Amino acid sequence: MTEDNFVDYVKVFVRSGNGGAGSSHLRREKFVAKGGPDGGDGGDGGNIIFKTDKNLWTLFHFKFKKHFKAQHGENGSKSRSSGANGKDEFIKIPVGSVVKDTETGEVLFESIEDGEEFNAVRGGKGGLGNWHFKSSTNQTPKYSQPGIEGTEKKLTIELKVLADVGFVGFPNSGKSTLLSVITDAKPKIGNYEFTTLKPNLGIVKYKDFNTFVVSDIPGIIKGASKGKGLGHHFLRHIERNSILVFLVSCESQNIDKKFNILVDELKKYNKDLLNKEKLLVVTKCDLLGEDDISDLISNNKLKSLNIDVHFISSVTGYGIETLKDIMWKKLNIQSY
Structure with missing residues (x-):
C-alpha cells in the first residue's frame, strides 16, 4: 500500500430514500356498486447504513465515490397492496472508523468490531392508503398520505487505526x-x-x-x-x-x-x-x-x-x- 492509497479522512454526502405515496384507489368491480377505498400504503424509503468490514484498512475507496443514495419506496396500489420498501444503501468502512455529523461535529458512530452496522439516516415513511381513512361519515375517502421525504446529510468519516x-x-x-x-x-x-x-x-x-x-x-x-x-x-x-x-x-x-x-x-x-x-x-x-x-x-x-x-x-x-x-x-x- 502506498502513501497515496492511505486515506484516513473523507467527507461524504448521503441521502435516504423517500417514502412511497399511499394510494387513493377506489375499488371498482362488476356488480359491486360501492366498492369503497382499497388504496395500499406506500413503501418506506431505504436507509443509509454503515457497516464495518475487517478486510478494509483505509478509506481509499471513498476517493471514487462520495455521494450515496438509498432507493425510494414504491407507491401503494389497489387491493390494499403496499408498495415495496426502498433498498437500503450499505456503506462499508474499516474497523476503527468514526462517523461524525459534518455540520455539528457530533460523533454519531464509533466502530470497534467487524460486522457492526449503524443506521445513519433513516428512510422516509411511506404514506397511508385511503382505506385507513374510511369512517362512518366518509365511506369513500379519496384522500391518501404522500410519502415522507428522505433526509440528506453531510458526514465526515475518520479512521483511527486499531493497534495494541x-x-x-x-x-x-x-x-x-x-x-x-x-x-x-x-x-x-x-x-x-x-x-x-x-x-x-x-x-x-x-x-x-x-x-x-x-x-x-x-x-x-x-x-x-x-x-x-x-x-x-x-x-x-x-x-x-x-x-x-x-x-x-x-x-x-x-x-x-x-x-x-x-x-x-x-x-x-x-x-x-x-x-x-x-x-x-x-x-x-x-x-x-x-x-x-x-x-x-x-x-x-x-x-x-x-x-x-x-x-x-x-x-x-x-x-x-x-x-x-x-x-x-x-x-x-x-x-x-
Missing part, C-alpha cells in the same frame, strides 16, 4: 526500523525526516503462538499539536492503543528533554492519552559502546522520568527480545 501498541517518536528515531524487525511489515525506511507518511501496522508473533498488533505513526515534532510538521492529523491513531512506546535515538544529547517534548505534545492534543501504559525505548544503541550504554542506564535524569526505560538496537538485535517481553507483560496488565 503505538510507537511515538520524532522523525528518524528508528520507529519504522523497529517495526520491520519485530513484525513482517515492510515500512519505508530512510535516513531523513518524515520517511513515514502514513501509519504502518504490523503483527508481532510472540511466544506460544500469541500475537499483538503494533503501529508506527509518522514522526512528531515540537508544535505537532498546533499543526507543525505533519501536524496532529495522525495523532488520533494512537487514541485506541493500549500502550504507548516512546522512541528516542541515543544520538540525542538530552534524551530526557526529547521524551518530555513528546509527552507535552500528546498532552496538548489529548491529555487522556497520558493515562495509558507507557514505555521509553532508547534506540540505535549499536552506535554506542558498552560503557556508554552502562552510563545511560545509570543516568539519573532518565531515572527521574518515572517511566520504564529500555535500550535496543534494531540493527544488532540488542534488547529486542526483552522489549517484546516487556510489551507483552504490559499488555496483559492492561487486560485485567
Whole structure:
C-alpha cells in the first residue's frame, strides 16, 4: 500500500430514500356498486447504513465515490397492496472508523468490531392508503398520505487505526526500523525526516503462538499539536492503543528533554492519552559502546522520568527480545 492509497479522512454526502405515496384507489368491480377505498400504503424509503468490514484498512475507496443514495419506496396500489420498501444503501468502512455529523461535529458512530452496522439516516415513511381513512361519515375517502421525504446529510468519516501498541517518536528515531524487525511489515525506511507518511501496522508473533498488533505513526515534532510538521492529523491513531512506546535515538544529547517534548505534545492534543501504559525505548544503541550504554542506564535524569526505560538496537538485535517481553507483560496488565 502506498502513501497515496492511505486515506484516513473523507467527507461524504448521503441521502435516504423517500417514502412511497399511499394510494387513493377506489375499488371498482362488476356488480359491486360501492366498492369503497382499497388504496395500499406506500413503501418506506431505504436507509443509509454503515457497516464495518475487517478486510478494509483505509478509506481509499471513498476517493471514487462520495455521494450515496438509498432507493425510494414504491407507491401503494389497489387491493390494499403496499408498495415495496426502498433498498437500503450499505456503506462499508474499516474497523476503527468514526462517523461524525459534518455540520455539528457530533460523533454519531464509533466502530470497534467487524460486522457492526449503524443506521445513519433513516428512510422516509411511506404514506397511508385511503382505506385507513374510511369512517362512518366518509365511506369513500379519496384522500391518501404522500410519502415522507428522505433526509440528506453531510458526514465526515475518520479512521483511527486499531493497534495494541503505538510507537511515538520524532522523525528518524528508528520507529519504522523497529517495526520491520519485530513484525513482517515492510515500512519505508530512510535516513531523513518524515520517511513515514502514513501509519504502518504490523503483527508481532510472540511466544506460544500469541500475537499483538503494533503501529508506527509518522514522526512528531515540537508544535505537532498546533499543526507543525505533519501536524496532529495522525495523532488520533494512537487514541485506541493500549500502550504507548516512546522512541528516542541515543544520538540525542538530552534524551530526557526529547521524551518530555513528546509527552507535552500528546498532552496538548489529548491529555487522556497520558493515562495509558507507557514505555521509553532508547534506540540505535549499536552506535554506542558498552560503557556508554552502562552510563545511560545509570543516568539519573532518565531515572527521574518515572517511566520504564529500555535500550535496543534494531540493527544488532540488542534488547529486542526483552522489549517484546516487556510489551507483552504490559499488555496483559492492561487486560485485567
